[in-house]
Amino acid sequence: MQSQDQITRQNFDDWMVPVFSPAAFIPVRGEGSRVWDQQGKEYIDFAGGIAVNSLGHAHPVVVDALTEQAKKLWHVSNIYTNEPVLRLAKNLVDNTFADKVFFCNSGAEANEAALKLARKVGLKIGGEHKNQIVSFKNSFHGRTLFTVTAGGQPKYSQDFAPLPKGIEHIEYNDLAAAKSAITENTCAVIVEPIQGEGGVVPASLEFLQGLREYCTEKGAVLIFDEVQTGVGRTGSLYAYMNTGVTPDILTSAKALGGGFPIGAMLTTDHFANMYSVGDHGTTYGGNPLASAVANAVFEFVNTDTVLQDVKNRHKQFVRGLEEINKSTSIFEEIRGQGLLLGAVLKSEFTGQAGRLMNIASEFGLLVLVAGPNVIRFAPALVISEEEVEEGLIRFAKAVQQFLNAS
Numbered sequence: 001m002q003s004q005d006q007i008t009r010q011n012f013d014d015w016m017v018p019v020f021s022p023a024a025f026i027p028v029r030g031e032g033s034r035v036w037d038q039q040g041k042e043y044i045d046f047a048g049g050i051a052v053n054s055l056g057h058a059h060p061v062v063v064d065a066l067t068e069q070a071k072k073l074w075h076v077s078n079i080y081t082n083e084p085v086l087r088l089a090k091n092l093v094d095n096t097f098a099d100k101v102f103f104c105n106s107g108a109e110a111n112e113a114a115l116k117l118a119r120k121v122g123l124k125i126g127g128e129h130k131n132q133i134v135s136f137k138n139s140f141h142g143r144t145l146f147t148v149t150a151g152g153q154p155k156y157s158q159d160f161a162p163l164p165k166g167i168e169h170i171e172y173n174d175l176a177a178a179k180s181a182i183t184e185n186t187c188a189v190i191v192e193p194i195q196g197e198g199g200v201v202p203a204s205l206e207f208l209q210g211l212r213e214y215c216t217e218k219g220a221v222l223i224f225d226e227v228q229t230g231v232g233r234t235g236s237l238y239a240y241m242n243t244g245v246t247p248d249i250l251t252s253a254k255a256l257g258g259g260f261p262i263g264a265m266l267t268t269d270h271f272a273n274m275y276s277v278g279d280h281g282t283t284y285g286g287n288p289l290a291s292a293v294a295n296a297v298f299e300f301v302n303t304d305t306v307l308q309d310v311k312n313r314h315k316q317f318v319r320g321l322e323e324i325n326k327s328t329s330i331f332e333e334i335r336g337q338g339l340l341l342g343a344v345l346k347s348e349f350t351g352q353a354g355r356l357m358n359i360a361s362e363f364g365l366l367v368l369v370a371g372p373n374v375i376r377f378a379p380a381l382v383i384s385e386e387e388v389e390e391g392l393i394r395f396a397k398a399v400q401q402f403l404n405a406s
């Protein structure tokens with residue numbers, strides 16, 4: 001066995017299937033919103049493991065939940081239920097529109113469960129023809145064949161044909177297009193309240209309200225994909241709570257486990273009861289270890305203090321980014337909600353978000369991109385004022401370097 005300091009970035013290219021192109025450094029330790037690499041270099045973490053590490057790194061609440069449960073029971077399969085999963089389900093049901101929850105291990109799986117349920121609902125209430133799914137251009141719903149086809153970015157699906165049929169993609173935020181696309185044959189509309197991977201693009205309120213209206217009118221299930229926006233990310237527990245629009249199905253993952261893999265599909269009794277025993281399943285979904293961690297995360301995040309802090313940090317981010325923009329004019333727009341923010345590069349920097357991300361890491365800052373033109377920030381929900389301050393100072397230096405090298 002090699003010791004850790006013999007592992008290098010080169011080993012990734014040697015041993016890993018090349019579907020990722022990870023950074024040149026390897027993180028080995030994290031605490032709060034700081035991460036250290038193999039060489040001991042420190043980074044401020046504005047990436048949050050892609051909107052996942054809701055309590056940052058090594059938070060005692062999560063560490064305790066994990067280690068306590070690890071001593072008791074890790075996994076029993078769904079042949080038996082378990083206490084942590086039922087506690088987590090109760091928490092989700094008590095705090096959202098939902099009456100019932102299905103647990104799985106990722107966002108894609110949560111959407112897979114939702115889309116399959118919608119097809120089943122369509123079959124039951126409308127017959128064989130009611131199977132059409134309406135989705136949106138530039139959306140992202142995961143990487144299984146069904147969810148990658150539901151997603152509105154053909155580059156992720158086109159090489160894997162034949163794709164599942166009956167999915168149509170229309171323009172996001174285009175109510176007229178939605179009105180004509182949603183028909184008696186539609187079984188589901190799947191939408192992100194804020195398109196995350198697609199560039200941190202918020203849906204307008206009228207758009208979501210219109211989708212709700214058309215779905216109700218045509219008997220289609222409205223699915224909110226809150227895999228990225230859920231569990232406090234926007235400063236509300238779920239983003240739908242800001243909109244006055246209630247979906248029929250909601251999917252949650254990413255921040256829900258704070259770094260431990262878990263996904264959930266939430267729905268009402270009415271729709272939940274259209275699935276029966278054996279219709280869908282999973283070996284790991286809702287296992288005690290994942291559920292205990294998620295429950296600790298959920299209870300910690302779902303407080304006025306934490307949600308208010310998310311809103312306060314949002315303001316600090318916007319102020320800081322606008323300050324940087326005043327002297328550099330590099331951004332077209334700063335957008336997003338809570339701690340899901342996008343800084344859109346001006347057109348003269350088209351396609352260069354990745355280059356800026358790499359320069360940021362040289363200055364000790366982890367950020368994300370959302371497409372080729374948007375820098376995305378999705379840090380821990382509990383990131384401190386001081387950490388945001390320090391990260392923005394590093395980001396300002398990175399922007400300067402980016403411009404100098406342009």
Ligand SMILES: *Cc1c(COP(=O)(O)O)cnc(C)c1O
Pocket residue numbers: 105106107108109111140141142143192196197225226227228253254
């Ligand atoms: C990340 C993401 C997914 C996929 O989640 P995985 O856990 O990677 O399968 C689905 N939908 C949205 C909106 C996401 O941001």
